Amino acid sequence: MAPLTCLELGRFNTLGLKSQAARAVRFTDRSQLPALTQLAAQHGPAFVLGGGSNIVLEAQLQRLLIKVETRGVRLIHEDEQHWLVEAEAGENWHDFVRYCLKEGWWGLENLALIPGTVGAAPVQNIGAYGIELDQRLHSVLAWNLTEGRLVEMEGNDCGFAYRDSLFKRAPLGRWLIVAVRFRLPRPWNPVLEYPDLRKHPRICGRDAGGVAVTADDVFEAVCEIRRSKLPDPAVLSNAGSFFKNPIVPAAQYQSLVQRFPSLVAYPANHVSPGHAASAHYKLAAGWLIDQCGWKGKRLGPVGVHERQALVLVNYGGATAEDIRSLSQAIRQDVYDRFGVLLEQEPVAVA
Numbered sequence: 224m225a226p227l228t229c230l231e232l233g234r235f236n237t238l239g240l241k242s243q244a245a246r247a248v249r250f251t252d253r254s255q256l257p258a259l260t261q262l263a264a265q266h267g268p269a270f271v272l273g274g275g276s277n278i279v280l281e282a283q284l285q286r287l288l289i290k291v292e293t294r295g296v297r298l299i300h301e302d303e304q305h306w307l308v309e310a311e312a313g314e315n316w317h318d319f320v321r322y323c324l325k326e327g328w329w330g331l332e333n334l335a336l337i338p339g340t341v342g343a344a345p346v347q348n349i350g351a352y353g354i355e356l357d358q359r360l361h362s363v364l365a366w367n368l369t370e371g372r373l374v375e376m377e378g379n380d381c382g383f384a385y386r387d388s389l390f391k392r393a394p395l396g397r398w399l400i401v402a403v404r405f406r407l408p409r410p411w412n413p414v415l416e417y418p419d420l421r422k423h424p425r426i427c428g429r430d431a432g433g434v435a436v437t438a439d440d441v442f443e444a445v446c447e448i449r450r451s452k453l454p455d456p457a458v459l460s461n462a463g464s465f466f467k468n469p470i471v472p473a474a475q476y477q478s479l480v481q482r483f484p485s486l487v488a489y490p491a492n493h494v495s496p497g498h499a500a501s502a503h504y505k506l507a508a509g510w511l512i513d514q515c516g517w518k519g520k521r522l523g524p525v526g527v528h529e530r531q532a533l534v535l536v537n538y539g540g541a542t543a544e545d546i547r548s549l550s551q552a553i554r555q556d557v558y559d560r561f562g563v564l565l566e567q568e569p570v571a572v573a
């Protein structure tokens with residue numbers, strides 16, 4: 224086991240917050256797992272860090288920090304219907320999606336260019352452009368850091384919901400996802416419901432010419448749309464969507480749409496566990512924030528992106544407190560105007 228070190232985290236979180244972990248260890252091999260449990264017992268609860276693209280870090284981390292750096296991708300099984308592919312948690316997500324396509328295993332192309340690691344993908348059940356991870360997940364291999372045991376969970380056991388899972392709901396530091404298995408459907412059936420994707424020249428051009436859309440087309444189109452819409456954290460520090468799209472009961476949606484006819488909302492596929500999906504609507508949080516006049520506004524070193532009201536950005540030198548103040552002001556305004564509480568998507572880590 225590598226020794227504990229002090230680690231500066233500024234370049235390991237896409238919001239660019241200055242932060243220091245007094246006790247950090249690199250996880251590079253499964254054989255380290257029992258020792259990690261011992262360290263967590265000795266030094267208090269751990270925080271498991273992937274690519275740092277969905278976190279808000281305090282300046283000083285009291286927790287033991289475990290930085291996931293394991294690598295490896297393999298085809299476990301294939302038949303006429305599926306490919307079963309396993310990837311280690313520390314693999315970069317986008318590189319993994321691209322690697323699968325190169326091998327001819329399609330199915331993840333709609334999730335291209337999402338920052339972060341494979342191991343973090345189940346934590347908030349990442350989703351984009353008409354696909355959520357649970358639709359392609361076979362199982363998760365996770366180490367229970369507090370009990371010191373390895374557990375294999377199938378998709379149904381992971382409590383997946385919209386940007387949520389049992390891993391996200393559990394106390395920080397309980398689970399270390401070691402590897403993820405994907406069940407990729409072999410019959411080619413592109414997912415093109417998302418309007419921006421359907422209208423993209425690579426997709427509608429193919430359709431119009433009577434040529435079948437390929438997985439590479441979808442991959443390239445998704446990358447181009449994302450690059451045109453979202454700020455690149457390497458250029459402008461951000462954590463992607465800062466708020467979840469709120470899910471409300473149909474009655475609340477009806478009353479809102481009467482008062483605000485241009486309200487942007489969709490029937491919800493996924494709701495919190497225990498709620499019926501059909502009776503709920505997902506409201507576009509970006510629209511709610513934009514209506515409150517926040518798009519492009521700045522509060523000290525932080526602000527709301529000028530094209531994406533859902534994205535909070537750090538112009539340089541911001542702290543977690545700056546982000547909290549801005550997010551609290553936005554949440555208050557949205558609540559006052561629409562009676563809807565916005566929920567933060569990135570995980571707050573102290």
Ligand SMILES: Cc1cc2nc3c(=O)[nH]c(=O)nc-3n(C[C@H](O)[C@H](O)[C@H](O)COP(=O)(O)OP(=O)(O)OC[C@H]3O[C@@H](n4cnc5c(N)ncnc54)[C@H](O)[C@@H]3O)c2cc1C
Nearest residue numbers: 273274275276277338339340342343349350399400462463
């Ligand atoms: C520009 C931008 C665009 C984005 N677009 C999307 C999008 O379209 N859809 C979407 O769903 N998300 C999006 N995100 C959010 C983010 O990319 C995902 O949540 C991603 O899965 C986070 O991965 P990470 O490795 O960076 O996780 P981190 O930020 O390092 O960690 C996030 C959480 O996961 C936990 N975690 C990380 N690795 C593990 C592990 N191996 N085991 C257990 N727990 C772990 C951490 O403890 C933490 O609680 C975007 C972010 C950015 C910056």
